[in-house]
Amino acid sequence: MPDQVKLKIEDRDVTVDKGQTILDAALKLGIIVPTFCWDPRLKPIAACRMCLVEVEKAPKLVPSCAVPAIEGMVVKVFSEKAIRGRKAVLEFILSNHPLDCPTCDKGGECILQDHTFNHGPTGSRTIEPRNRTIFDEKYKFDDFPLGPVIWLNMNRCIFCFKCTRIIKEIAGDDDLGAFNRGYHTILHGHKNRPFRSEFSGNTVENCPVGALVANSFRYKVRSWLLKKTPSVCHLCGDGCNITLWHQGQKLFRIYSRWNRNVDNGLLCDRGRFGGLYADSDRRLRNPKIRREGKLIDTTWEEALDFVAGNLESIRAKFTAAGIGVIGNEMLSNEETYLLSRIARRVIGTNNIDFRFEDKFTPSTDLNLKLLYFLVKRIPFSKFGEFRNHLIIGTDTEVTHPIMTLWLKRAISSGRSKCYAAYHRKTDFTLHPVESIEYFPQGEYNFLLALYSALKGKSIDESALASGVASTLIQRWAELLKGSKTLLLAGEALYNNPRGSENIDLLKAICDLLGEGSVINIPYDGSNYLGNLLWGATPGILPGGSQNDEENRSIICKEWKCDNLPEAGGMDTSQMLTAASEGKMGALIFFGSDPVGFYPDREIATKAVQNASFKVACETFLTETGKLCDAVLPLAPFPECSGSLISSEGRLQFFEKAFDPAYSSAEGWRIILRLAQRLGFEGDYSSPSEIWSEMASIADKCGKVDYKQSQYGGQFLKMDFAARAFSNLDGFQSSPLPSPTAEFPMILTYGASVYQKRNLTAYAESMDKIDPGPKLYINPDNAAKMKLYEGDTVRVSSTKGSLTMKSAFDYRIRPGTVFIPTNFQEAEFNSLLSSKSDLTFVKIERL
Template sequence: MIRLTIDDQEISVPEGTLIADAAAKLGIDIPVYCYHEALGPLGACRMCLVQVEKMPKLATACTTAVSEGMVVHTSGPAVDKGRKGVLEFLLINHPLDCPVCDKGGECFLQDYTFQYGPPKGRFEEPKIQKVKDGPINEFILVDQERCVLCQRCVRFMGEYVGERQLLLDGRGVETVVATVDGKPATSQFSGNVIDLCPVGALLSVPYHHKARPWNIEREEAVCTLCPVGCTTLNTGRDGHIVRVEGRPVPDRSWGWLCDRGRFGYDFAVNADRVTGSFLEGHPEAAARTTRQVGQWLSETVSQHGGNSVAFVVGGLHSTEEAYQLNRFAREVVKTDRLAVSRDVPGYLPRGLNGTFQDLDEADAVMLIGTDPYEAVPVVHLRLRDRVRAFPKLKLMGLAPRELARETLAVDTVVTHGGQEAAVLGAALQLVAPEHPAVQALQVPSVDGVGQDRLQALAEVVAESQHLTLLWDGLEADMESVLVALKAVRGDKATRVLPTWGPSNWRGFERAGFSAHIEDLRAILEDAKAGKIQMLVLWGADLLREFPDRKLVEAAYQAVPVLVAESLFPPAGREYFKAILPATAPGEVYGTYVNMEARLQVAMPSVQPPGQARPTKAYITAWAHALKTPFVLQDDWDPYDDNSGDLVPWVPVDENAVNPIQAAPSPEGLEVITGALVIENGIPSDILKPRIPLYPGRISVSDAERLGVQEHGTVAVSRNGETIQVPVEVDPRLTPGRIFIPLGMPLVPVNQIGVGAAQVSVSEEVPSA
């Protein structure tokens, strides 16, 4: 450790720490424009000048490393004069349009000018005119006149994300930030440059001229649109969320967001949102519909018993809402038929669940089925961050498609869909063939994976000291393989991060609902058989989400009373006797549990619109209808005294290993699937330009054989069902596969399932 003194305060920091970071640990603010801890030093803006004793002139705090005994002064006549000079140069051509700038009141240039800047400029020449409000893409504007050339945006996109879509164009005073070749930036991390920009040069199109700091309210929140659970700041004005920003959490998160999380907030005011209720297919006041549902509950329980009622929770509900519903179901209705909506069959035991710190410390990472760029984008950035810090990171993939990208080098073992568990089990056999857990797997043989590829997987299993896996949950047998993997590796760190939804499924489990798909399937089977008389879906949309759409349809048709509480009309709305409006994240207080099993708090930013009500309001009314005393107090704390902000850890039963089954190798084309966060079924008018018109993908060779050009529509048939799939030709896709994303309402892959299929060119064209 290095000891130094900053403004008469002593501190010890690791060798190599920069003065700016050491000062921040003491709570001393050194003004910066170009420097960001995640990007590293640059020294372009010269705003962070400090005085270091025994140095002949001022030093830049963001590029100068600390040394033993160093004495630093972050203020004083010399420092103030240096910063004043820098600001005077920055303001020579900067337009004085603060009153109409979206950054007004939140601008580093304003703040530092008030603190250090000259009261008046000495230059009388006309300011240079540049582009104002020029488009970077659909979501971002650039005002080149305001830019201070800090290069944060260019460095972030090029170095951190790896997608070089921004550059510095021109020379000298004519230098500007622009897109490469004038093409719009397509990266799904592009919105982060808005947060990174210290002035008003990069602006959000949806937020442009919408508000000012003095007429908004900003609340800490959590993005619930994918399992990552990114921390955010929600800006509310006039009852609407008008902006979402990233919220850094010290030592845990830089506050990056994907464009889905940053710009997809307008789902809460989407025209299709349910803000009133529907009773027997007709619009009705929510109060009356609530009373009618209560009457149906009372009649069903009295005639058929409590277990004739089932509850399925899903969607974007908080952990507290799930707990309230669980208590009502068990204590008032007297039913234990409770389950979480699922779109994949896999389940991850809590004892295997890792955290993002496991990614930061891993010497090997294995991607099982999941492409993090598409499914959990910010995790993709964390992996790139880990590679930057630890270039020797071994990054393996095991999936029915190639997972490598230009931005992330992945050594992918490509197998057929449904065979990943068998392949990883075969690799375990090479490592520890006599281990009881491996023998219990009874690993079947698989085709198409060479011995050299199995050996590559086995080496990662055997040699890595800290192995972290990302799993898409698409193969239920993988749970047993992961338990066996943990047993084989013994004391070596083995952690898994689940990349499937709903985003708060671990929170629903914490609240008392079963997250095992077998329990949800049992409810649907019983509904189909007439044993469930009333099915209540709380945020769940099973026709879109559950892997077996036919089973859901049969259950819907058989159950006498089907009720939904939802943000949007559920698929198959003709089956529902009542649809009630739900509240959205940002409208109620709650905690959400992300893929780390970490609880995070979200504060309300706005009031629910229309007749939307929180869960508590509905179940209180229903308890009254059931004439059962039910006191629902807000005293339940999902946090645990021992595990802090993580869901309590439960040890893994290493004996709970079952034999695995390998899917047969298909002939011809096979349907494969996976998450695509940009289109997760939650509508957004802002994101419409990014929603893919051709969400399916087909390989180059298969496209040539079928006669598909760059884009086209194909008819995909399996199990007696046919769906029309708009596809694009993807050079990364392995021949013999057609990829159809999960959860897209217009392309319901759960209607046909995955596996061997018949594919032919269709004349249909996708609708916008």
């Protein structure tokens, strides 16, 4: 074939694609050529020279990682000349490398150790003093803090430049560079700033020696003493594959577990370092019940009897409709299914939801519309097949860091362009993105303007209402029309007072673009999709079917019961509002913290206080848990087994690394033991047994073929029927309320790129990466207010006020400010009202 070449390596013929290297050909034959700087994800630079091989008729040895294979080439990997050359390279590297293996954290997993043992010299011929780089003599062992969580020992560096290339080529950042030449080369952050990339931990994992070390693992334990357990990251919806390194019941570090279709062997720092919250000594250790106004430790038996007895009393007094269950999107499929079963079958209520951070939760009809788009979902690995990517209503770098790397990869190929519309600027640093910033809550008007532009209609009113120049929207319409486009719809579109209309507009826009255009919904949460599919909302039953009479009868047969509660039920906002008015008897919080995160702290607090009985199941004592009558310790993810469905629609199973520490318990066991005390006669011995029952239900009434999924992270086969989308003829622009003279700024809020709620704040490293809350403001607004970065300011709304430090961020739209939601000390929701679409604030310098 003209696009392939045939060559001979060690007297064995091999055919590879034109453009592939000698190293690629050798690996295809199973011949291992030692390397340091080579990585299949990076451009070859032949920096280390460790992969030298002999090529017939070549005047000297060549680096196999960088030299393309040529037709008829004859290569010798194990000739005397090649072996002697690689040995010389190792001797040169070792001539200045410190002999500190006993104190180096890389000992036992060091590639330099391995290559020296297999290919290197047995001793040194040099007698001169070794070159030594000392940044600051106050640090021991020549280690120096390169950034908040990364330590550098420049004397161990072998100048492979993997670290700088990973940050630049893959993460698309310019946070780390190599400066000077030869043995004078040093690594440091851009303009001597601390190294702070959200992918910084990948430099440690991929460093072939101990030059880069994570603070969380430094001088803690030897790697050969640790056990490794494969798992799945649960801190966002990307579903990255990870490896848990642990000893006994202690988690020491989290590394990637290469899945080329999901994470490509990479992790964000939130998943790598934030996941270590599970090892915090501040977690709940024992069940607690309230006695004489105080939460006191007790046994599981007493706590469960206490909870079950109170729920029985509440059910008798209020009926089952007076009991509500609020979970969270991080629960596994098995836990979600059991929670839905205990709510509907055992308690007898449809009051169940898992979305407690949004005031505008999607209706059942809107949820079914969203699920329909999953039928044609596009995996990350196929992003590069689209001419354009249109992101609306989310900052993917925060919500889906690894998915963003796939977007950057598509952009860097030169075949794709990216357009992003949100209430703050989208910036992929080294990858060009055309960004539009509309008004907060301006999604509807922006979508209407874009739709009208594509239809050739006037857009002046809708563009004005969205806060975007009509000429810019017209330009986007011209660029997008007729091209194959992937539309990525963020949570701001469906967690919105006009969510259903937004999705109708999005579907119409997709139909007007080029053939093959598709809508993807990147859900924000490790198992948001699993919660939807397994009945954690009032209107959807386990298996993904609508809560109607026909589907209830099928579930009844599987659950061996006479009936289930009829359609209806309340979502989180409705439950909290009803409870705040004294209309709810009991609230069950499973991993949820409405007092800390629901966008109206006053309503959430009153709801918990006014409910006759409330119980929380959580890993750490939350603001909600402090007000409850019982608190049950929930084991964190390394101590649990189950499965998750990523925002791609990929089902992945995970196993626990070790049994739950202290007296905490896996979520499914807590639900089961409580259900049994409430009259449930069933029993399960493991999540896999629960899964078997779930698959049977899905096969009979669901829209998901779980039997096709099996284990191993396969896509679910989904068959959701097309929903009836609205006729758009009557859609008109809707001006948003304007700020007042007293409260001239619009408040926006959301997660930090490094955090997942306040869970990750319990990880030691995260305090250093993201040390506390700040008020982020556009520098132009700050200049008008005569604010300096780091000034203490008071942020006030009609509901309350907060005091915090200020920080500048050019991505913030002028006229708005941003507060991260991940810090308990900043009660952001005390400024918010569930009755208002927008929150206006004033900023005062203190």
